[in-house]
Amino acid sequence: MTSGNTHKASPTTPPQPRPLRSWQDAEHNAAAWMRYWGYRDAVAQPGGADGGVDVRAGRALAQVKYQAAQVGRPELQRLFGARGRAADKQLIFFTGSGYAGTAVAYADEHDIALFVYELDGRMTAVNATARRVARPPAEGPERSSAAAPERNQPATTGGAELLPAPPQRQPPQQRRPAVRLLLLLLLCFFGFNTIRAGVDAAHGEDMALPFAFITFGLGTAYAVSSPPKTPAGSVAPSSAPATRGTGTED
Template sequence: MARIRTAAEAEINAAEQMQKLGYGDATALLGGADGGIDVYSSRAYAQVKWRGGSAGKSDLTNLYDTRGTSHARKLLYFSGPGYTDEAVDYADAVGIALFRCEPDGETPPVGAHAPKLVAAARNSTVAVAPPPPPPPEPESPARIVARNAWAMVAGFFGAHWRLLGAVVCTIVLMIAPFGEGNVGLRVFATILAVVGAPVFWLLYVQHRHANDR
């Protein structure tokens, strides 16, 4: 919030600070017929003293009496000039949370109860877990079939690549020298087959012997 200059701005700032403390419906009443309450929430009442002398015990007593029998509501007091020692002792005794109301909008806690509100609000913010990620979309039947087929093909080639290489090289060795077409390509294929066929057959035989042991 911008720098506070008036009592109304102080009340609005107090309402904003209460919202940060967890009182989401805190609303500044802006000096109307508020019955001694400057900021209203369904779970808390607050008074704001922007100018004048330090807030005394009588100021806090007025807020305490305004609550009446609604003891479930928390009481907060915001004071620009600060508090007398007697007021702080009284607030600690009856459970009123005291805050300074600084011109820059800051509201440092005073006394025993305000720091507890600040800590509780900070802990609740930290404890909020991020929303869970959306569930993954189910795979389509076609995608499942394709994935399973690819796994089978990959598994087959992974287990039998030696035999497949030996068979392919042997077939090329039988066909390439006697085929038609580009002579250079046939020579190249024949050389590869001459080298590859015995290598793959040797690897295949060694693999079979290793598995038979």
């Protein structure tokens, strides 16, 4: 029988379905799936004392069970103990049956990936760790970070680099009706004082104080009612972003 460890490179397509007629087939199938998931040096070790490990890779260790009974917590504990001090290695468990509830809880606690394989070799992830491990190579962190655009790079459109729009100047605040009413009252008041000053002048009284009030009132009214002047060289705000050409003109 041809060994399933002949191809060590990480394939871009999942392993083809094939019948699993023995525990050796199950172990080679598990190794093939691990290579597809990115563990390129995954190798099955059928036969002999495995110490609780059936597939080894530089970054992972796996146990494969070819049995009809559910996998319990003790099997996962043996795999966890076989890792020893190599805490950086991912632990993966394969079975053709299923897992007891206590086994799933133990796997979630110790970050062990749980898989169930079909008799044709297909794999089903049981817990969240398995779903993370089984992510296709195209969705791995290396591919996703390379495909993601740089956030700090300015966007470009049609050969022109989009620049941030200049800050828009706030339009002058509209004059309230109350201010206009106050101005009207001031004009009426100082107009009345002007008439009174004329009457007082006819009787020979001093007109300096009324004229001072009139001058002050007119000056105040002029200052309040004068529209704000636009500084020289100011540019009207624009909502469209400025562009800086990156190419040469025809």
